[in-house]
Amino acid sequence: MALSRKEREEFLAEAHVAALAVDAGEGRAPLTVPIWYQYEPGGDIWVMTGLDTRKNRLIQAAGRFSLMIDRLDPTIRYVSVEGPVTDTSPATLDDLREISARYLPAEKVDGYVDFASKSHGEQVIIRMRPERWVSSDLGTV
Secondary structure, three states, rough: OOOOHHHHHHHHHHOOOOOEOOOOOOOOEEEEEEOEEOOOOOEEEEEEEEEEOHHHHHHHOEEEEEEEEEOOOEEEEEEEEEEEEEEEEOOHHHHHHHHHHOOOOOOHHHHHHHHHHHHOOOEEEEEEOOOOEEEEEEEOO
């Protein structure tokens, strides 16, 4: 059964690892990679990635990307969302801390932020406006 707008936005706002997909060019399947994301109902989705990554170059060339988020418990549920890039800007330490705190236990955040800021190179925030949604809750099949 398809999810209501409220249900899919609430599900997307939970901390799930997404599968990001973006056009990889003629003769190639889409690039599909796991990624952390941030979302608040009604707003844009944002992801953080390296400035010089293939992922960033492909997103900038395509001008849009998709995220697919799923879970198996307590019910089998997924949300897929696709839309245009609305902004790309340099990531800050506050952005890194925010997204890290969404996924990591509180006691791990400072260590991860220190590690990532020193070793991941220049990062960017890419914002996407959700435009097309596909969602379902298959229950406890």
